[in-house]
Amino acid sequence: MLIRTKKRWQINEREATPEGAYLNRRQIMAGGAALAGAGLTAGPGQAQQMALETGPDGGLILNAARNEKYVLDRPMTPEAINTTYNNFYEYGSHKQISAAAERELIPRPWEVTIDGLVDNPITMDVDELINKMGVEERLYRLRCVEAWSMTVPWIGFAMSKLVDLAQPQNDARFIRMETFSDGSMASGVGSQPWYPWPYVEGVTVEEARNELAFMVVGAYGKIVPNQMGAPIRLHMPWKFGFKAIKSIVRFSFVSERPIGFWEEIQAKEYGFWANVNPKFDHPRWTQATERVLHTDERVPTLLYNGYGEEVAGLYADKEKLGRVLYM
Numbered sequence: 180m181l182i183r184t185k186k187r188w189q190i191n192e193r194e195a196t197p198e199g200a201y202l203n204r205r206q207i208m209a210g211g212a213a214l215a216g217a218g219l220t221a222g223p224g225q226a227q228q229m230a231l232e233t234g235p236d237g238g239l240i241l242n243a244a245r246n247e248k249y250v251l252d253r254p255m256t257p258e259a260i261n262t263t264y265n266n267f268y269e270y271g272s273h274k275q276i277s278a279a280a281e282r283e284l285i286p287r288p289w290e291v292t293i294d295g296l297v298d299n300p301i302t303m304d305v306d307e308l309i310n311k312m313g314v315e316e317r318l319y320r321l322r323c324v325e326a327w328s329m330t331v332p333w334i335g336f337a338m339s340k341l342v343d344l345a346q347p348q349n350d351a352r353f354i355r356m357e358t359f360s361d362g363s364m365a366s367g368v369g370s371q372p373w374y375p376w377p378y379v380e381g382v383t384v385e386e387a388r389n390e391l392a393f394m395v396v397g398a399y400g401k402i403v404p405n406q407m408g409a410p411i412r413l414h415m416p417w418k419f420g421f422k423a424i425k426s427i428v429r430f431s432f433v434s435e436r437p438i439g440f441w442e443e444i445q446a447k448e449y450g451f452w453a454n455v456n457p458k459f460d461h462p463r464w465t466q467a468t469e470r471v472l473h474t475d476e477r478v479p480t481l482l483y484n485g486y487g488e489e490v491a492g493l494y495a496d497k498e499k500l501g502r503v504l505y506m
């Protein structure tokens with residue numbers, strides 16, 4: 180019997196969300212079994228509260244306190260908009276992929292592999308990883324390269340914790356991340372064979388260690404829904420959204436700069452750095468302004484999406500050299 184005292188910050192998922200974000204029966208069984216098997220089901224009397232718990236109805240509950248350090252300069256995008264307007268090409272090249280992702284993606288059980296130039300290569304169940312890392316809530320902006328933006332209450336852990344766990348060797352300069360590419364869980368993979376699956380993205384180890392780099396496992400108080408990249412995705416709020424790779428299965432520490440999915444398709448339009456920069460236009464449209472998704476207002480775009488205080492130091496050498504921060 181699981182006795183829960185409700186913490187101030189625990190969002191009542193019944194209030195916040197309709198059934199959409201709940202796990203389906205099969206996922207509940209698989210997820211619950213994995214947690215129990217790993218001895219991770221939190222119970223009364225345990226000193227430290229686990230990040231993940233199995234709730235009374237069998238669904239997974241994320242226990243996350245908000246990190247008050249990260250404040251927004253604009254209202255939060257309503258959950259109903261965020262969960263129905265998505266980029267996830269594994270389900271199609273349009274924004275209305277949420278139903279397909281909900282139906283097809285099976286986010287649990289899910290294994291995550293850390294390999295390459297590290298002293299501690301690991302393959303681990305994602306829920307075990309989440310409990311090991313712990314979680315917090317952060318309010319962040321997201322700016323898509325297509326010039327729309329939104330704000331999201333993400334739940335997750337600092338990517339630096341994952342780097343610390345991996346223990347990179349001296350010659351590891353980049354992290355190459357890969358999305359699952361099992362066509363049986365994503366109809367768009369098979370129906371769009373011309374794309375260079377799997378979706379790949381890369382960042383420098385130094386960027387991954389920046390305090391803002393965030394591994395997302397939840398949003399709006401719950402485990403992250405399929406369409407937003409379940410069970411684990413990246414978010415670096417100072418970079419364009421295409422860097423925020425979804426449904427990750429592998430983190431490889433490498434010495435050579437990885438080529439991302441979009442860079443491979445069109446290197447002239449989608450650079451490696453992809454730092455939000457109002458002065459550097461996309462070849463086909465302006466990046467000086469953006470459309471706020473839920474208000475439809477056009478507002479000026481900010482350098483580093485407004486996060487310069489935290490990240491400008493990463494690019495000081497490039498700024499000095501006058502090089503653009505995008506390509």
Ligand SMILES: Nc1nc2c(c(=O)[nH]1)N[C@H]1C(S)=C(S)[C@@H](COP(=O)(O)O)O[C@H]1N2
Nearest residue numbers: 265266267268323358378420421423424425
């Ligand atoms: N695997 C994968 N990750 C992806 C994408 C994708 O098509 N496939 N699209 C990216 C783009 S372009 C954006 S803007 C964000 C969108 O995240 P959201 O749907 O949660 O808003 O996911 C990024 N991550």
Ligand SMILES: [Mo]
Nearest residue numbers: 323324420421
């Ligand atoms: Mo995007």
